[in-house]
Amino acid sequence: RKEVEQDPGPFNVPEGATVAFNCTYSNSASQSFFWYRQDCRKEPKLLMSVYSSGNEDGRFTAQLNRASQYISLLIRDSKLSDSATYLCVVTRGYQKVTFGTGTKLQVIP
Amino acid sequence: DGGITQSPKYLFRKEGQNVTLSCEQNLNHDAMYWYRQDPGQGLRLIYYSQIVNDFQKGDIAEGYSVSREKKESFPLTVTSAQKNPTAFYLCASSIGVSGLRAEAFFGQGTRLTVV
Numbered sequence: 001r002k003e004v005e006q007d008p009g010p011f012n013v014p015e016g017a018t019v020a021f022n023c024t025y026s027n028s029a030s031q032s033f034f035w036y037r038q039d040c041r042k043e044p045k046l047l048m049s050v051y052s053s054g055n056e057d058g059r060f061t062a063q064l065n066r067a068s069q070y071i072s073l074l075i076r077d078s079k080l081s082d083s084a085t086y087l088c089v090v091t092r093g094y095q096k097v098t099f100g101t102g103t104k105l106q107v108i109p
Numbered sequence: 110d111g112g113i114t115q116s117p118k119y120l121f122r123k124e125g126q127n128v129t130l131s132c133e134q135n136l137n138h139d140a141m142y143w144y145r146q147d148p149g150q151g152l153r154l155i156y157y158s159q160i161v162n163d164f165q166k167g168d169i170a171e172g173y174s175v176s177r178e179k180k181e182s183f184p185l186t187v188t189s190a191q192k193n194p195t196a197f198y199l200c201a202s203s204i205g206v207s208g209l210r211a212e213a214f215f216g217q218g219t220r221l222t223v224v
Contacts, residue, residue: 006151034212043199043215044152087151089213097142097203097213101151 001026004090006100014108017078021103023088024070033064033071036087038102044087047073078107111136115200115216121224122187122194130185130219132200141183142201142213145169152199158183187221195223 006023013019025033033050048055050062050071061074071090075082088100113134122128132141140159144152154167158177172191177183183202187194197220201213 008151032212041197043218045215046212049212091203097140097157097201098154099144099152 003027003098004088004100006088006103008101008103010104010106012106012108013078015078015080017107018074018076019078019105020072020074021086021088021105022070022072023100023103025088025090025098026069027090027092028066028069030069030090030092032091034089034091035060035062035071035073036089036099038085038087040084044099047086075105078105080107080109083107113200113202113214113216115198115219117219118217120219120221122221124223125189127186127188128221130187130198130200130221132183132185132216133181134183134202134214135181136202136204136214137180138202138204138214139180140203141177142203143167143173143175143183143185144199144201146197146199155185155198194221196221 004025035047036044037047038044048057048062050064052064054063059076063072083106085102085104087102091097116131142157143155146152153169155173156175158164161180164175164177174186199218200216203213
């Protein structure tokens with residue numbers, strides 16, 4: 001089983017829609033969790049950290065469920081500019097950083 | 110400005126040649142990583158280093174080698190033993206202190222093509 005798993009998509013959604021991605025992790029010792037965004041042919045960039053209490057940044061909400069070992073990302077009121085690949089990232093131990101394979105989002109006019 | 114720099118941005122290699130990709134960071138990060146990304150695929154870990162003079166194989170280390178002689182530098186050599194080296198290579202670093210939130214920062218990547 002992969003350490004971090006994501007649905008690769010693509011998720012094709014109309015502008016204004018709400019879309020949610022999940023990411024599961026296998027190691028219960030995982031310590032830190034992040035969502036990254038990667039645009040085509042570019043490097044990944046940090047979108048937001050994920051906290052147990054949940055956190056929100058504008059239209060984006062991230063949640064962590066330690067009991068079920070998954071994290072989620074919710075995007076409300078999707079914009080065309082949200083089209084990208086969203087990578088789930090999990091760290092454990094002495095900075096072992098593991099990336100999911102990413103979920104591709106395409107927002108359609 | 111602090112950051113992580115990869116060079117070159119584009120690299121062409123003849124079959125049978127070894128090439129070295131550079132990765133330098135001035136963020137004072139302990140941990141550094143090399144990933145490979147193929148078109149439409151996720152990131153796959155090649156090697157990582159948590160401290161100077163130490164590094165570990167990732168999921169796809171065959172045909173690659175690394176060194177970590179300095180904290181700032183983590184070069185990746187793609188050897189002739191790597192049968193399918195054409196890909197986008199990303200270097201990353203993270204702070205490397207246990208217990209802190211360890212986001213990773215990426216270089217802009219090197220696009221390697223075998224000709």
